Amino acid sequence: MSRKLNYKDAINEALSQEMARDEKVIVIGLDVAGGRGTQGVMDAWGGVLGVTKGLYAKYGDRVMDTPISESAYIGSAVGAAACGMRPVVEMMFADFLGVCFDQLMNQAAKFRYMFGGTAETPVVCRMMYGGGFRGAAQHSQCLYSIFAHIPGLKVVLPSTPAEAKGLLIQSIRDNDPVIFMEHKALYAMKGEVPEESYTIPFGQANIVREGKDVTIVALGRMVHMATQAAASLAKAGIECEVIDPRTISPLDTATIIKSVEKTGRLVVVDESHPRASMAGDISSVVAQEAFGSLKGAIKLVTAPHTPVPFSDVLEDLYLPNAAKIEAAVKAII
Amino acid sequence: MTSQLKKEDLLRAYRTMREIREFEDRLHIEFATGKIPGFVHLYSGEEAVATGVCMHLTDEDRISSTHRGHGHCIAKGVDIHGMMAEIYGKKTGTCGGKGGSMHIADLEKGMMGANGIVGAGPPLICGAALAAKFKGNGGVGVAFFGDGASNQGTILESMNLASVWKLPVIFLNENNGYAESTGVSYNVPTPNIADRAAGFGMPGVTVDGNDFFAVYEAAGEAIRRARAGEGPTLLECKTQRYFGHFEGDAMTYRPNGESQNLRKTKDCLKIFAEKAIAAGLVTAAELEAIDKEVLALIEDSVVKALAAPKPTAADLLTGVYVSY
Numbered sequence: 001m002s003r004k005l006n007y008k009d010a011i012n013e014a015l016s017q018e019m020a021r022d023e024k025v026i027v028i029g030l031d032v033a034g035g036r037g038t039q040g041v042m043d044a045w046g047g048v049l050g051v052t053k054g055l056y057a058k059y060g061d062r063v064m065d066t067p068i069s070e071s072a073y074i075g076s077a078v079g080a081a082a083c084g085m086r087p088v089v090e091m092m093f094a095d096f097l098g099v100c101f102d103q104l105m106n107q108a109a110k111f112r113y114m115f116g117g118t119a120e121t122p123v124v125c126r127m128m129y130g131g132g133f134r135g136a137a138q139h140s141q142c143l144y145s146i147f148a149h150i151p152g153l154k155v156v157l158p159s160t161p162a163e164a165k166g167l168l169i170q171s172i173r174d175n176d177p178v179i180f181m182e183h184k185a186l187y188a189m190k191g192e193v194p195e196e197s198y199t200i201p202f203g204q205a206n207i208v209r210e211g212k213d214v215t216i217v218a219l220g221r222m223v224h225m226a227t228q229a230a231a232s233l234a235k236a237g238i239e240c241e242v243i244d245p246r247t248i249s250p251l252d253t254a255t256i257i258k259s260v261e262k263t264g265r266l267v268v269v270d271e272s273h274p275r276a277s278m279a280g281d282i283s284s285v286v287a288q289e290a291f292g293s294l295k296g297a298i299k300l301v302t303a304p305h306t307p308v309p310f311s312d313v314l315e316d317l318y319l320p321n322a323a324k325i326e327a328a329v330k331a332i333i
Numbered sequence: 334m335t336s337q338l339k340k341e342d343l344l345r346a347y348r349t350m351r352e353i354r355e356f357e358d359r360l361h362i363e364f365a366t367g368k369i370p371g372f373v374h375l376y377s378g379e380e381a382v383a384t385g386v387c388m389h390l391t392d393e394d395r396i397s398s399t400h401r402g403h404g405h406c407i408a409k410g411v412d413i414h415g416m417m418a419e420i421y422g423k424k425t426g427t428c429g430g431k432g433g434s435m436h437i438a439d440l441e442k443g444m445m446g447a448n449g450i451v452g453a454g455p456p457l458i459c460g461a462a463l464a465a466k467f468k469g470n471g472g473v474g475v476a477f478f479g480d481g482a483s484n485q486g487t488i489l490e491s492m493n494l495a496s497v498w499k500l501p502v503i504f505l506n507e508n509n510g511y512a513e514s515t516g517v518s519y520n521v522p523t524p525n526i527a528d529r530a531a532g533f534g535m536p537g538v539t540v541d542g543n544d545f546f547a548v549y550e551a552a553g554e555a556i557r558r559a560r561a562g563e564g565p566t567l568l569e570c571k572t573q574r575y576f577g578h579f580e581g582d583a584m585t586y587r588p589n590g591e592s593q594n595l596r597k598t599k600d601c602l603k604i605f606a607e608k609a610i611a612a613g614l615v616t617a618a619e620l621e622a623i624d625k626e627v628l629a630l631i632e633d634s635v636v637k638a639l640a641a642p643k644p645t646a647a648d649l650l651t652g653v654y655v656s657y
Contacts, residue, residue, distance in 0.1 A: 026467065067490070067494060069490035071456055072455075074456070075459065075460065076459040077460060078460055079395075079397075079458060079460020080461065081460070082460070083460065085464045102453055102487075107448075107457060116426070118428070176655050
């Protein structure tokens with residue numbers, strides 16, 4: 001059964017269904033229960049944007065509010081995961097990872113390898129990312145390339161409500177640490193979402209739109225910009241194949257290479273900065289594996305190598321959009 | 334001296350301390366041969382702390398350790414042969430040669446890893462304690478950390494979180510006087526690190542970390558509180574390390590003869606033996622017999638570690654992820 005749900009509620013439903021299925025699933029984060037300590041009010045918030053709202057009412061103390069202390073509570077989630085729980089921890093904004101990076105980079109990501117394959121750390125760390133909200137430099141970053149760089153972490157970028165639900169359920173059931181990144185500008189997006197529980201496997205890209213002329217690989221929210229550009233280009237007779245990798249670690253390089261071998265052209269759309277980025281990584285993979293198929297230079301459509309600006313004029317200039325993608329496609333066709 | 338301890342317990346405690354001492358003193362010699370790769374940080378001198386705490390723990394209880402972790406591993410029951418092989422980077426090591434001295438772990442023994450990051454363990458052990466609380470198995474978590482680490486934000490955050498969540502955690506500070514080369518009197522602006530507990534609403538206790546019995550008593554009370562759901566305790570054990578921050582450290586920051594003097598006056602093994610023999614609970618001969626057995630065990634572990642195979646290229650890519 002399918003019905004329309006927004007991205008935020010799809011995430012909430014995934015959490016709720018998994019908490020009902022497995023009592024080892026617990027939710028930890030700032031305000032995730034909401035209102036604790038404030039005149040006895042409970043469940044007032046559900047996280048700063050309400051993603052976990054209602055879970056406390058259903059699952060009680062398995063939804064745990066924390067002090068503002070990311071190292072302590074994200075580390076606790078990692079430790080609890082290593083001891084048999086399946087915590088889903090909310091870091092709020094991806095930008096805040098700096099204050100607790102050790103627990104993700106040196107602890108969660110390293111346990112299995114460093115301990116000779118004996119440890120499992122099934123923790124999911126959820127966070128908001130991305131621009132478009134005039135959130136400025138400390139509340140708008142993408143930062144997923146940093147996580148994808150680290151062996152041991154898996155990195156998930158859902159682009160629609162249905163993908164968010166299936167990928168989150170997969171993330172919770174996965175036995176590795178997963179970084180689950182939710183674009184703030186997608187929370188209100190509505191889409192068909194099956195009611196039942198389902199998973200979407202990691203490392204399998206989604207071919208959002210088939211085409212023969214240009215391959216566009218787009219990440220997270222950029223999938224929608226790319227789809228919009230592809231629809232517009234189709235009117236001009238240019239057929240773009242739009243690929244959503246869904247997970248950037250593991251990355252489905254096979255689907256990307258196969259597509260480039262068909263189209264001979266590649267545009268990568270990444271809202272993050274271009275240096276040492278996923279856009280750079282994907283283009284590198286194609287240059288190494290499918291160079292002979294390329295009929296022209298690879299184009300990257302990314303934000304510039306600057307922090308995210310605040311002013312609306314500047315942020316609009318900063319962000320990739322459909323017009324920039326169209327221009328990139330036309331430049332290499 | 335504690336009345337709870339029977340003769341067999343005392344002999345076990347002595348054996349554990351002796352194993353740690355011989356393991357460390359032998360590593361000090363072995364490191365000089367150049368056959369041990371990487372960094373090695375020795376625990377020698379602090380044996381009473383790990384032993385006095387871990388005597389109370391079962392395999393269900395979890396500890397997190399530090400870069401100076403060998404003593405905690407041994408006290409928690411990690412196999413000495415596996416540890417020695419791991420330190421030599423061998424395939425037969427506790428972590429298959431992928432961890433080394435600073436990352437020895439044995440989750441089945443409740444040993445969640447020595448840790449190369451100062452202050453990383455307490456958040457993890459809060460998680461372990463949280464898991465124990467959910468499972469309702471009465472398990473506790475003990476986070477060992479040094480005087481240097483006591484200034485890390487992770488530790489202060491974890492003490493707050495453990496108190497807020499009433500977690501069964503013991504924050505076990507091993508104050509050995511030096512954060513790498515910097516003295517504790519410069520680093521910590523209170524007489525005792527345990528003074529900080531008041532700020533987090535938990536008991537703070539300072540004991541002589543060279544006195545096994547003092548550690549055992551205080552740790553026992555903290556662990557009892559934790560198991561009873563009364564929340565965390567900060568326990569500071571004042572002790573010392575005989576060797577440098579790492580092997581190869583010339584210890585130019587320490588007063589001349591400090592280590593030798595401490596060995597004479599503050600040796601936890603000597604203090605233990607004197608007290609236990611004087612109380613008529615064990616005999617010198619019994620302790621000497623243990624000394625001999627332990628020496629043979631450590632010798633055997635070095636011989637086996639040297640002879641053990643190294644990992645192969647096929648091991649390089651395994652264990653990154655669970656599923657592929």
